[in-house]
Amino acid sequence: MSGHEIVLSVRGATKVYPGTQALKGVDFDVRAGAVNVLVGENGAGKSTLMKIIAGVEQPTEGQVLLRGEPVTLSGTAEAARHGIGIVFQELNLFPNMTIAENIFIGREKTRLGVDIDAGAQNEAARRLMERLEHDNPPDAKVGDLRIGEQQIVEIAKVLSQDARILIMDEPTSALSAAEVDILFRVIGELKSQGVAIVYISHRLEELVRIGDYITVLRDGRITGSQEMAQVDVPWIVRAMIGSASKDFAKTIHHEFGREILSVADMTLPRKGGGFAVDHVSLSLRAGEIVGIYGLMGAGRSELFDCIMGRQPGAKGRVTLDGAELAERSIHGRIKRGIALIPEDRKAEGLVQILSVTENMAMSSLTAFTRAKVHLDVNRERETVASYVKRLAVKVAGLDNPVSSLSGGNQQKIVIGKALMTGPKVLLMDEPSRGIDIGAKAEVFRVMRQLAAEGLGILFVTSDLDEVMELSDRIIVMANGRITGEMERKDATEERVVALSAPDGSGRHRAATEQNKELVL
Amino acid sequence: MTANAISDRAPARDLSIPLLILKARTFIALIAVVLFFSAAAPNFLSTANLIIMSEHVALNAFLAIGMTFVIITGGIDLSVGSIVGLCGMVAGYLVLNGVAIDLVGYTVFFNTAEIVLITLLVGIAVGFVNGILITRLNVAPFIATLGTLYVARGMALLSSDGATFPNLRGSAEWGTASFPLIGAGSFLGVPVSIWTLIVVGLGAAYLASRTPLGRYIYAVGGNERAAALSGIKVNRTKMFVYMFSGFCAAIVGLIIASQLVASHPATGETFELNAIAAAVLGGTSMSGGRGKIGGTIVGAFVIGILSDGLVMMGVSSFWQTVIKGLVIIAAVVVDQFQQRLQQKIALQRQAALGR
Numbered sequence: 001m002s003g004h005e006i007v008l009s010v011r012g013a014t015k016v017y018p019g020t021q022a023l024k025g026v027d028f029d030v031r032a033g034a035v036n037v038l039v040g041e042n043g044a045g046k047s048t049l050m051k052i053i054a055g056v057e058q059p060t061e062g063q064v065l066l067r068g069e070p071v072t073l074s075g076t077a078e079a080a081r082h083g084i085g086i087v088f089q090e091l092n093l094f095p096n097m098t099i100a101e102n103i104f105i106g107r108e109k110t111r112l113g114v115d116i117d118a119g120a121q122n123e124a125a126r127r128l129m130e131r132l133e134h135d136n137p138p139d140a141k142v143g144d145l146r147i148g149e150q151q152i153v154e155i156a157k158v159l160s161q162d163a164r165i166l167i168m169d170e171p172t173s174a175l176s177a178a179e180v181d182i183l184f185r186v187i188g189e190l191k192s193q194g195v196a197i198v199y200i201s202h203r204l205e206e207l208v209r210i211g212d213y214i215t216v217l218r219d220g221r222i223t224g225s226q227e228m229a230q231v232d233v234p235w236i237v238r239a240m241i242g243s244a245s246k247d248f249a250k251t252i253h254h255e256f257g258r259e260i261l262s263v264a265d266m267t268l269p270r271k272g273g274g275f276a277v278d279h280v281s282l283s284l285r286a287g288e289i290v291g292i293y294g295l296m297g298a299g300r301s302e303l304f305d306c307i308m309g310r311q312p313g314a315k316g317r318v319t320l321d322g323a324e325l326a327e328r329s330i331h332g333r334i335k336r337g338i339a340l341i342p343e344d345r346k347a348e349g350l351v352q353i354l355s356v357t358e359n360m361a362m363s364s365l366t367a368f369t370r371a372k373v374h375l376d377v378n379r380e381r382e383t384v385a386s387y388v389k390r391l392a393v394k395v396a397g398l399d400n401p402v403s404s405l406s407g408g409n410q411q412k413i414v415i416g417k418a419l420m421t422g423p424k425v426l427l428m429d430e431p432s433r434g435i436d437i438g439a440k441a442e443v444f445r446v447m448r449q450l451a452a453e454g455l456g457i458l459f460v461t462s463d464l465d466e467v468m469e470l471s472d473r474i475i476v477m478a479n480g481r482i483t484g485e486m487e488r489k490d491a492t493e494e495r496v497v498a499l500s501a502p503d504g505s506g507r508h509r510a511a512t513e514q515n516k517e518l519v520l
Numbered sequence: 521m522t523a524n525a526i527s528d529r530a531p532a533r534d535l536s537i538p539l540l541i542l543k544a545r546t547f548i549a550l551i552a553v554v555l556f557f558s559a560a561a562p563n564f565l566s567t568a569n570l571i572i573m574s575e576h577v578a579l580n581a582f583l584a585i586g587m588t589f590v591i592i593t594g595g596i597d598l599s600v601g602s603i604v605g606l607c608g609m610v611a612g613y614l615v616l617n618g619v620a621i622d623l624v625g626y627t628v629f630f631n632t633a634e635i636v637l638i639t640l641l642v643g644i645a646v647g648f649v650n651g652i653l654i655t656r657l658n659v660a661p662f663i664a665t666l667g668t669l670y671v672a673r674g675m676a677l678l679s680s681d682g683a684t685f686p687n688l689r690g691s692a693e694w695g696t697a698s699f700p701l702i703g704a705g706s707f708l709g710v711p712v713s714i715w716t717l718i719v720v721g722l723g724a725a726y727l728a729s730r731t732p733l734g735r736y737i738y739a740v741g742g743n744e745r746a747a748a749l750s751g752i753k754v755n756r757t758k759m760f761v762y763m764f765s766g767f768c769a770a771i772v773g774l775i776i777a778s779q780l781v782a783s784h785p786a787t788g789e790t791f792e793l794n795a796i797a798a799a800v801l802g803g804t805s806m807s808g809g810r811g812k813i814g815g816t817i818v819g820a821f822v823i824g825i826l827s828d829g830l831v832m833m834g835v836s837s838f839w840q841t842v843i844k845g846l847v848i849i850a851a852v853v854v855d856q857f858q859q860r861l862q863q864k865i866a867l868q869r870q871a872a873l874g875r
Contacts, residue, residue: 310749334751348749351742353809362739363750365732375730396869404866417750 004031004212007196008053008084008165012062015048022048024220025062029213030165032196035187037207037228039200040217040240041440046200047089049217050167053198054086055079085163087154089170089200095143100125102142103157128156133182144271147174147297155183166190167198172206173462174296177501184210203464204233216240256472257286260456261338261425266306266316268299270480276302277314278480284425284456289447291471292460294500299480300460301343304427308340309333321424334363339418343429343460345407349414352403356395357384359402360413364420387416391446408439415446426450428459432466444470464493476500539865542858546802546818546851553822557829564832571711575779577824578717579772581817583795584802585724586768588816589761591799594741594808595654595661597762600769600795602672603646604788607773609676611639612685612783615696631695636702636774643770644763646672651759665762669792676785684784688777703779713775717817720768725813737761741808797844798823801851822847 008030015023022045030036030053040046051057053064055073063070066082073079076086093102100121109117109124125138134152136145142153151174158166172180187197187210201207207214207228214231216224216239224231224239261284268277277299284290294300306314309328318325320336327333342348350359361380366372368380384398391412395405402413411431418426431447432440447470451457461467467474474491476484476499484499541548557564583600590597618629630638646668653664690696705712728734736757739747748754772791777783802819804811823844830840 308749329753330748331751331753340749342746342749347743348745351739351746351809353742354738358735358738362735362747362752365735369732373731375732375735377730396866400866400869401863404863404869421751 004034006030007032007067009065010049010053010062011065013049013052013059014061015052015057016060022220026222028215028222030196030198031213033191033194034212035191035197035199035210037199037211037214038217039207039214039236044217045220046217047169050086050169050198050200054084054167080161083164084167085158085161086167087158087169087171091150091154093142093150093153096141098139098141099129099136099153100138102153103128103160124160125156128160132156132186148176148179151175152179163195165196165198169200172201172203204236208233254287254452256288257454259283260286260321261458262319263307264317266303266314268302268306268311268314275480277306280482282475282482284458286454286456287451288472289451289457289459289470290473290475291467292458292475292477293462293464293467293496294477295462298477298500300477301429304340304429304460307427308338334421337422337424338427339421339423340427341414341418341429341431343433345410345414350402350410353401355399356402356413357381357398360384360387360416360420363417383420387420391416392442408435408443411435411439411443415443423455425456425458428457430461431459432463464496467496468493536865539858539861542854542861545854546815546822550818550822553825553829557825557832561829561832564829573825573828574714575711576828577821578713579775580791580794580798580824581717581820582720582768582772583791584798584816584820585721585813586765587795588799588804588811588813589737590765591804591806592737592741592808592811593758593761594744595758595761596665597650597765598662598665598792599646599650599668599672600765601788601791602669602676603643603766603769604773604776604791605676605785606646606672607639607643607770608777608783608787609679609685609785610642611635611774611777612688613679614638615688615690615699616685629694632690632698635696635699639774640767640770643766643773645766647763647766648759650766651762654762655755655758680785682785684782686782688781688783700778700781703775716771720771721813721817728813733757733760738809794823797848801848803855
């Protein structure tokens with residue numbers, strides 16, 4: 001495979017963020033006409049490395065070489081001039097604009113540099129969507145599309161830039177099996193045109209399927225770099241997680257109690273027809289951990305919103321510990337003993353400018369009052385300090401703004417906030433999102449411990465390993481419906497993945513069967 | 521190597537003193553202003569002058585306290601100036617005319633305490649309307665309170681057809697002879713309005729720092745969605761701040777009507793801008809989540825003393841306006857600087873701890 005020329009290389013890249021070092025002297029080569037796979041745990045530094053290549057971030061030390069010449073990429077615009085395009089993990093779309101407008105945002109096709117040529121844009125957008133085999137009209141509003149379709153728009157946006165180096169940061173996280181196949185076909189075409197593709201994912205089966213070169217990152221360092229043909233899955237796993245095994249704190253054995261939460265016939269209509277949550281019923285016992293697996297947009301988070309009373313349009317019964325939750329307000333439901341740890345920590349979990357103490361005590365302030373008015377600040381601090389200790393949160397001071405903490409510690413603050421309300425049921429939406437592997441293991445240990453203490457935990461994840469390792473029982477969702485439910489001992493990866501396909505296609509089953517020994 | 525890279529940038533201990541100075545900047549500015557005018561303007565430090573100035577400042581300080589809570593929740597209340605005017609007219613009307621109850625043919629006159637109560641309720645009611653518009657009908661705070669600004673002012677003008685209610689001395693017969701004392705009375709040599717400010721100021725500061733409601737106000741402004749998800753009653757919190765702002769404005773309306781022994785429907789025009797200025801000068805962030813009652817009161821004093829002092833020095837009122845504007849801009853620029861520094865220090869401490 002020496003025919004693949006190195007078009008871009010990163011040498012000795014180090015990136016220091018306040019409080020954490022994301023990259024530690026990383027060397028990385030990108031070869032033209034090939035799929036360069038980058039793999040690593042959450043928080044290993046993949047996204048940071050990509051941001052450096054795409055000009056979003058500048059390395060603290062080290063340099064980027066483009067065809068052997070050192071370049072400074074001071075912004076995405078400059079990176080784009082050098083032919084570098086990136087599909088970000090988070091969707092960077094404007095929901096209030098059309099598909100065509102989104103694709104050409106910042107680079108509008110104009111007449112005389114002023115008047116936007118909507119016709120030409122729509123035509124070009126239509127051709128791009130056709131290439132990706134999607135039939136949404138170019139003037140459809142992006143906000144009305146499914147998440148998976150939005151991801152396609154994001155990909156179309158980068159394709160339209162004719163990038164020579166194309167970075168894709170987990171492009172398939174919300175795509176169905178059929179859509180993944182289409183994407184891979186497009187990637188194949190681009191490869192034959194000599195485009196260098198950097199592909200990030202933690203779905204090993206995908207990587208093995210399309211990768212030509214693989215680079216593994218762990219904790220900010222490269223732990224392996226090889227041609228894909230030379231490696232096997234055990235090699236990847238070893239490089240990814242090191243000698244330490246993936247310790248997700250195996251079950252502390254305990255008996256489950258009575259049914260503590262039951263959801264009956266929960267329904268939430270979707271904007272533009274259909275259901276975001278489609279007649280979902282489930283039950284949870286005290287001390288049990290139930291994992292809900294599904295792709296982005298499967299209705300998992302919406303289900304949690306319904307249970308919490310955040311969706312006024314939701315219909316269905318929620319019964320907590322034998323009594324029906326009649327309260328429509330979040331406040332009322334928290335008081336009854338149900339707490340949600342949201343997926344988006346920054347937007348929904350924390351008030352960034354307030355201190356650790358203020359954030360953690362926020363849900364349970366009335367517990368520290370005299371006559372419901374006077375706040376006993378000392379008692380509040382003591383309680384917060386005890387939770388900080390119990391959850392092993394690393395903080396320099398309880399009065400520091402919560403924004404100064406690392407992701408894992410912030411997550412523990414959110415968990416602490418929920419625990420301080422004395423819940424019976426904990427709903428956790430992607431509890432390990434955006435935290436590093438050490439913190440992840442600790443969060444899982446905490447979850448296990450809480451379950452052993454008799455809490456019922458319902459969690460949502462799109463990480464297959466996580467749902468397999470952590471759950472006592474697994475529920476799979478797709479298109480707002482529960483498509484399968486099984487005890488952990490009856491679950492296999494293939495079964496879970498097949499059930500999670502939004503189109504319920506057999507094609508996906510075939511694809512996973514083919515790679516089943518490759519899945520972790 | 522990394523540890524060096526972090527600590528080389530700036531050691532933590534070196535930043536804490538500048539930060540302390542920055543944090544106390546409004547207070548330092550107050551001292552500077554006082555020192556400057558006591559040198560530049562004769563009689564500036566005389567007791568009589570200080571009391572007069574404090575009375576001026578108090579009016580703005582009341583409004584600024586209410587405004588601070590509103591701004592901390594991420595909102596704005598443009599209607600306070602109009603509420604001042606409307607409440608002044610309500611008080612004036614009640615002192616002069618009482619309320620005619622047509623059915624019975626009686627006219628009911630209220631005593632001073634009742635008038636005060638009714639007037640305060642009117643202010644709270646306008647705040648209630650603001651709150652309903654913002655929380656239930658989802659009108660942006662700027663627009664909702666702009667609307668009530670016009671409506672309340674219009675009602676004030678309608679109440680007297682634009683005329684002034686003169687000679688509000690009250691009468692012993694109806695128990696309103698004490699009405700002028702709200703503005704003119706004093707206790708231990710300190711005017712009633714100052715005492716009221718002390719009570720309201722301390723109450724508001726206590727509310728902000730030592731009650732759940734105070735925390736909720738900060739949380740709602742810092743991140744409304746996270747606050748709601750934490751079980752905070754966001755709408756109720758917002759209702760409170762607008763009603764409290766209306767309450768503060770009603771106090772000002774009462775004091776002015778009593779001090780002048782007359783109420784004029786145009787009273788309080790542009791007061792809302794001074795209140796916003798005092799809050800911002802005191803370190804309240806317009807994007808919500810941050811601000812202190814103490815800071816706001818000091819901010820109100822800086823603005824008030826600045827304008828009174830400049831008058832005493834004989835500086836043209838046009839220049840006064842320019843200077844006031846520059847001071848506000850400078851305050852916000854320094855505030856941004858402080859925020860960055862503070863963030864840096866917190867991050868350094870966290871970095872020193874390791875991950």
